[in-house]
Amino acid sequence: MISSIAELISDRIGAMPAGERRAAQTLIANYPLTGLKTVAEFSAAAGVSSPTILRFVARLGFQNYPEFQSALQDELAAQLQSPASRTLDPGSAGGAVSPMLEATLDNMRETFRHLSDKQLADIAARLAERRGKTFLIGGRFTDPLARYMAAHLAIIQPDVYHLAGQESIWRDRLIDMGKRDVLVIFDIRRYQDSLVRFAEKAHHRGVQIILFTDQWLSPIARFARHVIAGRTAVPSAWDSSAALFVVAETLIGAVTRQLEAAGAKRIRDLESLR
Amino acid sequence: MISSIAELISDRIGAMPAGERRAAQTLIANYPLTGLKTVAEFSAAAGVSSPTILRFVARLGFQNYPEFQSALQDELAAQLQSPASRTLDPGSAGGAVSPMLEATLDNMRETFRHLSDKQLADIAARLAERRGKTFLIGGRFTDPLARYMAAHLAIIQPDVYHLAGQESIWRDRLIDMGKRDVLVIFDIRRYQDSLVRFAEKAHHRGVQIILFTDQWLSPIARFARHVIAGRTAVPSAWDSSAALFVVAETLIGAVTRQLEAAGAKRIRDLESLR
DNA sequence: GGAGCGCTGTATCTTATGTTACGTATTTTG
């Protein structure tokens, strides 16, 4: 059964021509606000012409544009009056989406529950104090997380390096690492031997290791100065790195805040270089 | 300090003549819906004449009725986009961590609220049906997401390619792309011209584009067959890609499920190769 | 490769919305 206009749209969006689909996507993207504006504004936002908007509305079954707007307003009114209806009832979902989202949200809450503010502040402080270099590395599936963090950190401070490619390539970088340096490692099951060996060698050189891992803890935890254990279980064939991703973003934000003064100048300098 | 229009009204309602006060009360009674309707409807609801409504609006400091409506819409937009502001208790948080987590969780809920099961299923089906090749590419900060998704998809099906490095390198890959192929693009603010140009060219070659973007929609949405608009606002200097990350994981899970039979065999084959 | 169909945008028209002018009613003040 189709109750809301949003559902109606996503039900029929597949059978729409390109222009009307753009209209639909624009409306859904910030629903329902765009639909409350004038046809001209709607069409401009979607990058199509006014008649396309009107055809789109007609395809949804409305006689004219005002009727469509009234329907949106009624829906909005119902929504605003009972905020409860916004927290979606579990029954309606049914599909494969909701369980995945719910599990992910739970994972994040759990991950942060086991993570004190102080711990995060300590790690952020360590990343922000620029005595030495910062290296980041990840495993097979978590390497993108290392890249993501490196991409941000490299903007607000110098000497940030993402270790990529062949194992032999990282190993050679060990020569540059010392006790003033920090190594951020992402490693979740199944833990990679190559990463463990690398971590061990770095540890022996006095490098401080910050480890992002799952709740079962990678063997690298043994060498790590700081360990962040994220929940990874979701109803999927794969483990989820989403909780670790959010921790990474939180740290990026915290480090940025600490380097505000120096960082802001650096960002301006970078902008002017582009 | 007066922030919302509702506060503004209740601040001045005492100094209003009878007719305008009725208008004010009617608006407050089911705020802000009545204000989004036409002057005629508003006046009918309040039991006064149209000019009274206009005088009421003028007294609030607006130049004309449309300006008043725009202000209401903006307010509504802010409210709908961050449900957090409606529930959040300032006391519990304190530290810098919790607001970030809360915002991220809200972003995810909001993102999925605008994303129907059917839409996700359609995209997953498109990714799972292996008529052609699958290409993934991302912007400056979102490229890791493309990598993450590519790393998973490449395991369960052949012909998955992540486009990395120089722009000139991707462009050369265009020659391999046709209408049977799918291009997954991640692009959030600030949108990259190079990516837009690339998307346009791919689109002209008939490639189906699946776009991950933010709620303001990258210009690439114009060329995209499917658009996923994730919420990115967090209390940080950076935008958050976490919501898009979770959508990506959800899709990976869905595609994996669809390819279960074929995929399981492929995974076993890969395992035996390691 | 060609013919047909369908989609989209430009330009025009019509509708209805917001706005203003003015006369009447009501309230307030001297």
Place this chain on the structure above:
DNA sequence: CAAAATACGTAACATAAGATACAGCGCTCC
């Protein structure tokens, strides 16, 4: 109690909004 000022509604107006007709373009299918 009278007179003035303010508030309100009716009606006419101008403007901007939505609707439509039509032509061009791209796409699909034969």
